[in-house]
Amino acid sequence: MRGTSMRGNPIRKPALFIVLGGIAIVVGLLCWYFLSGRGGDRFETPGVRTNVLLAAVSDRRVIDPLIVLSVGAGADDVFLFVPADLRIKLPDGTFARLGDTYEPDRMEGIRGRIASALGIDLPYYIAVDEPAFRGLIDGIGGLTLEVEDEVVYIDPESDPPAEIHVRPGEQRLDGATTLAYLRGRPDAGRIARSQVLLGAILAQGFVTRDSRSVARTVREMRGEIETNMPYSDLYALAASFRELDPGGLRTPTLPGERVAIDGVVYVQPRVVEAERIVASSLKGLELLTPSEVNVAVFNGNGIRLMATRTADYLKARGFMVTRIGNADTFSYDTSYIVVLTDEEKAWVLRDALPSPVKIVFPDSFSDHYEALKDLIPIGTDLILIAGAGLEIEE
Incomplete structure (x- = not known):
């Protein structure tokens, strides 16, 4: 009997270890699935577009512009640029600039107001503050941009106020200078500069980098991102950026006109034209020919x-x-x-x-x-x- 038992042990122990190891893997995968949010809402739903709000925040205000990213449904990704000065109506009947409504409910409130204004489903948001934005740019070694016209930014935090000049021509920008390029004057070209900046970030921060580097960037920024998106989906979204063609991005702008009302400058949306862009870009609807x-x-x-x-x-x-x-x-x-x-x-x-x-x-x-x-x-x-x-x- 002992001989039989001894002969059986070399077979049974590895088998037991394999079974236990398999159970551990399954349990681990299930824990990852539910703890990461995969057991709840999914980032992408097959057959429909999923919209994500992208924003940068500074001093309790959203930096101009915001971006609604629309992905999936077998169509090209769309980056819709939304002016932070967009005039919106609040529940109490008053009007405000969208970017000024960050407090008190932060990005969750901004998300809801944009969803209501555009008439879209906007389940997710991702926002970074100024230090995180600068860290992102510095973390990828800066950006090379072709600057068309000089941009001047006056830093209100310095004493005396410091001017940052971004000169025309090809420039290598660090995080602070990139932020100045985005926020500086002239105001009229800010969305166009943002579109150039988006293409550069995608090309130099995602497309040309390997998946491990992209994952490391997301991991390093996790604690500095304001988001309601499960981090597993955040990784998946960042990884998907590596497949984009920065030269062929769809980057429409929500149409509007700058108007001054009671001393406040707003962007007043051109309603019918805006509805057309939202319908074709974010809802995938067929339009009139x-x-x-x-x-x-x-x-x-x-x-x-x-x-x-x-x-x-x-x-x-x-x-x-x-x-x-x-x-x-x-x-x-x-x-x-x-x-x-x-x-x-x-x-x-x-x-x-x-x-x-x-x-x-x-x-x-x-x-x-x-x-x-x-x-x-x-x-x-x-x-x-x-x-x-x-x-x-x-």
């Missing part, structure tokens, strides 16, 4: 064959032209689109034209509309009056 837009074209500036050339231009781009003629006068100082049916069609037409044009409705354009309405064929969606400044090549 030019072939669905019927336009009557009239010469409003007196240039010979202006209506005919404009109609040919539109036909070449797929629009349906229902009539060509002269307007009630040749003294239009700008071009107009008069909306007869669907305003969304007016934006499709406006986006196709090479020069600025005003979108109006018959009730606010009544004198001119009354003079033209009998010339408009049934089924026409829009009237285009080609006024001064419309540049259509012959």
